[in-house]
Amino acid sequence: MLKRINIKPWQLILGVVLLGVWIYCYIANTDITNSVVASGMRFGMPLALAAMVGIMCERSGVINIGIEGTMLLSGFTGFYVASWSKNIVAGLMIAILTGILTSFVHAMMTIQWKMDQIIAGTIINILASGLTSFLYKQGSTIPNSWPIFDIPILGQIPFIGHAFFTQQGPIQYLGLILIPAIWVMMYKTRWGLRTRAVGENPGSADTAGVSVIKVRMINVMFGGAIGGFVGGFICLELVGSFSKEFTAGSGFTALALMIFGRWNPMGAFAAAILFGLAQALSTQLQIFGVTNIPNQFITMLPYVFTIVVLAVSAGKVRPPAAAGKSYEKEQA
Amino acid sequence: MKFKITRDALVPIASVLVALAIGAILIAAQGHSPMQAYHVLIVKGFQSTSGLQATLSKAGILIISGLAITFGLRAGLFNIGAQGQVLSGALAFTYIGYRLHGIPMWIHIPIALIFGAACGALVGGFAGFLKATRGVHEVISTIMLNSIMAAIVDYLTQNQFRLQGQPNTRTPDILHSARLPHIFGYPTGFIIAVLLAVVINWVFKRTTIGFELDTVGRNRSASWYAGISVKKSIVLGMLVSGAIAGFTGGMFSSETTGYFVPAFYSGIGFDGITIALLGRANPIALIPGAIFIGGMRSAQSAIQFEAGVSPDIINLLLALVLFFATAPFLAKLIKSNAKTLTTTSGWGS
Numbered sequence: 089m090l091k092r093i094n095i096k097p098w099q100l101i102l103g104v105v106l107l108g109v110w111i112y113c114y115i116a117n118t119d120i121t122n123s124v125v126a127s128g129m130r131f132g133m134p135l136a137l138a139a140m141v142g143i144m145c146e147r148s149g150v151i152n153i154g155i156e157g158t159m160l161l162s163g164f165t166g167f168y169v170a171s172w173s174k175n176i177v178a179g180l181m182i183a184i185l186t187g188i189l190t191s192f193v194h195a196m197m198t199i200q201w202k203m204d205q206i207i208a209g210t211i212i213n214i215l216a217s218g219l220t221s222f223l224y225k226q227g228s229t230i231p232n233s234w235p236i237f238d239i240p241i242l243g244q245i246p247f248i249g250h251a252f253f254t255q256q257g258p259i260q261y262l263g264l265i266l267i268p269a270i271w272v273m274m275y276k277t278r279w280g281l282r283t284r285a286v287g288e289n290p291g292s293a294d295t296a297g298v299s300v301i302k303v304r305m306i307n308v309m310f311g312g313a314i315g316g317f318v319g320g321f322i323c324l325e326l327v328g329s330f331s332k333e334f335t336a337g338s339g340f341t342a343l344a345l346m347i348f349g350r351w352n353p354m355g356a357f358a359a360a361i362l363f364g365l366a367q368a369l370s371t372q373l374q375i376f377g378v379t380n381i382p383n384q385f386i387t388m389l390p391y392v393f394t395i396v397v398l399a400v401s402a403g404k405v406r407p408p409a410a411a412g413k414s415y416e417k418e419q420a
Numbered sequence: 421m422k423f424k425i426t427r428d429a430l431v432p433i434a435s436v437l438v439a440l441a442i443g444a445i446l447i448a449a450q451g452h453s454p455m456q457a458y459h460v461l462i463v464k465g466f467q468s469t470s471g472l473q474a475t476l477s478k479a480g481i482l483i484i485s486g487l488a489i490t491f492g493l494r495a496g497l498f499n500i501g502a503q504g505q506v507l508s509g510a511l512a513f514t515y516i517g518y519r520l521h522g523i524p525m526w527i528h529i530p531i532a533l534i535f536g537a538a539c540g541a542l543v544g545g546f547a548g549f550l551k552a553t554r555g556v557h558e559v560i561s562t563i564m565l566n567s568i569m570a571a572i573v574d575y576l577t578q579n580q581f582r583l584q585g586q587p588n589t590r591t592p593d594i595l596h597s598a599r600l601p602h603i604f605g606y607p608t609g610f611i612i613a614v615l616l617a618v619v620i621n622w623v624f625k626r627t628t629i630g631f632e633l634d635t636v637g638r639n640r641s642a643s644w645y646a647g648i649s650v651k652k653s654i655v656l657g658m659l660v661s662g663a664i665a666g667f668t669g670g671m672f673s674s675e676t677t678g679y680f681v682p683a684f685y686s687g688i689g690f691d692g693i694t695i696a697l698l699g700r701a702n703p704i705a706l707i708p709g710a711i712f713i714g715g716m717r718s719a720q721s722a723i724q725f726e727a728g729v730s731p732d733i734i735n736l737l738l739a740l741v742l743f744f745a746t747a748p749f750l751a752k753l754i755k756s757n758a759k760t761l762t763t764t765s766g767w768g769s
Contacts, residue, residue, distance in 0.1 A: 153559055201748045206498055206559060207697065211743050214694070218739030222446065222732040340563045384575040391564040391571075395556065403555035 106362075124368050126255055130326060132364025133263045137318045138342035139349065139356040140270055144311030147274065147351060148304045149287040149410035151205040154194050154212030155315055156339030161216040162186040162319030164223070167330035171228040179230065180259075180320040187316020188309050190216070195308040199301055202414035213339075221332050230324060257325040259317075266314075271353040283307055287408035290415045300415045337391065344394045348401045351408060359397070366393060431751045432698055432709065435744035443737045447729055457727040464722040465715030473605050479714030480610035481672045485692030486699065486706045487613075487620055488664035492558075493701040494624055495657030496637035497548070501562025502665040503689030504569030505543045507682060509536035509666025511573050513673045514680040515581060517594035528597040529674065536670030537663040543569060544662015545655060552651040558658060566689075573682055581680070591680040600675045609675045614707065616664075621703040633657055665689060687735075691717070694742045713738060 170179025699706025
């Protein structure tokens with residue numbers, strides 16, 4: 089059974105322990121527990137979606153460390169278009185479009201011109217940071233943030249309902265649908281099979297008649313669309329404003345979560361939520377004054393956690409075999 | 421890794437021109453005069469004596485920062501987080517610089533620089549250790565260490581190392597005996613930087629260690645078959661890369677800032693990445709790029725005061741230069757056949 093759904097025993101134990109702690113806290117103080125879990129979701133969802141960008145690209149064999157830049161650029165355009173047109177839907181659309189365009193540049197560099205993928209991603213990041221910081225203007229606001237609402241029936245489920253299905257914005261809920269959808273696409277559809285084949289053994293996939301270049305281009309750009317979506321999500325719904333370098337390394341954290349989740353959408357999602365919960369919990373402890381840790385060490389926590397997560401998992405997991413290698417068609 | 425002067429050198433020059441052209445359009449779009457902005461850039465960066473002195477001082481720092489990244493790149497490691505190592509080296513240098521009283525300059529400066537480099541090496545080496553033993557990719561770990569070091573340094577400056585009775589958070593002044601002297605107004609740091617570039621070039625060209633690192637950087641499995649310890653090379657590569665970055669921070673404190681405030685050092689590590697990539701991981705070839713970027717950086721504040729353009733234009737210009745110089749389409753146009761640069765491929769350890 090465990091083998092079939094691909095869960096390791098220690099993961100099961102961790103899950104049971106967490107569930108136990110959650111139930112205990114829920115009984116002890118329902119309101120605070122619910123708000124911590126909900127804010128954990130808010131911390132975790134953008135990271136989970138950003139990890140999807142990485143999965144999209146890497147499953148097809150392209151390492152994308154430009155997630156950070158993609159989010160930054162699309163958050164920027166999304167926010168300013170929303171502010172200028174007074175329409176947040178237009179802002180989100182532009183953000184997604186920017187994501188696609190940015191990843192198109194990335195795809196051209198890595199797939200067509202066969203540049204080093206890590207350097208290409210770095211260039212995307214530097215370019216995004218340069219463009220957004222130069223064009224940044226203070227004092228713009230968006231007309232209104234997305235409304236925060238409860239989902240009618242699901243929100244009333246005792247225990248889990250309040251934590252997951254209330255007091256969130258529409259994009260947050262959309263993420264709850266999008267991630268399982270990506271999982272289904274990756275493992276149950278023809279497109280997913282081709283993606284995985286291209287990422288593991290592009291030579292064989294090519295022999296079988298799959299166009300490696302085409303699959304990779306499509307996947308990277310689809311990933312870019314998600315990246316744009318996350319950028320718009322953060323600037324238009326979560327924070328409601330654009331600030332310079334708002335991504336602050338979260339694109340790299342997302343990659344670590346992707347590795348921790350073994351390039352599996354649901355795994356990365358679980359890792360991101362766990363990460364979000366840890367952050368929400370440490371914030372809550374700070375508010376309560378339970379811990380008297382200096383502020384700097386609290387801000388440091390997610391970064392330390394990322395390194396720990398990688399140190400625990402990175403050596404044990406196996407990345408897609410062709411990730412990082414550009415594909416050269418063999419000449420007859 | 422031969423650097424052909426003729427066609428290959430045209431690519432960076434062409435990239436600079438294209439970047440300046442795009443920058444001009446964007447400056448004009450913001451309602452400022454691009455000609456005036458670039459005029460300020462040239463006068464403040466390269467023409468006047470004081471401008472040239474400031475440029476060379478900045479260039480010296482940037483050469484060393486670029487060397488830090490280059491050293492890693494040659495060993496197949498992308499030390500994207502040199503910034504954190506620069507910060508730790510700078511704070512360590514400053515601490516020794518204001519704490520040790522009554523020793524002559526020729527002892528004080530080396531001790532402080534070595535201590536700064538050691539602290540940088542600690543941070544970089546930690547990332548190398550994680551990569552060699554746990555398979556943690558250095559791109560992620562060093563980026564995370566950047567933020568961690570920024571927080572630690574901020575904490576230390578606000579508490580233990582803080583100069584008391586001052587409204588702004590800063591450390592005490594570095595003693596005169598730890599300040600690098602200037603020769604006729606020209607910075608000694610620049611000379612040190614060029615010497616270091618020559619030494620590192622020699623290490624890769626003429627020594628066994630350098631050859632081993634270079635081989636590991638080119639092909640990890642081949643070097644494993646040849647009996648080179650890949651793990652040792654990874655740790656060593658990151659260790660030295662971090663040490664050079666820490667040295668950068670120390671030298672900047674000694675020559676320019678005189679005391680430690682974290683914001684002074686922003687961007688030094690990242691400019692090092694641009695410089696190393698522009699120089700195609702060649703220790704000597706990065707020097708012109710570093711002088712160019714040093715000039716842009718030292719004219720950065722003047723461009724705001726005298727031309728009214730946001731100083732972030734420099735970040736944008738550098739990003740564009742990097743993009744055009746590394747993406748191969750300009751190179752194809754000029755028919756240069758310089759190979760594209762590779763670091764590590766894949767996440768594998």
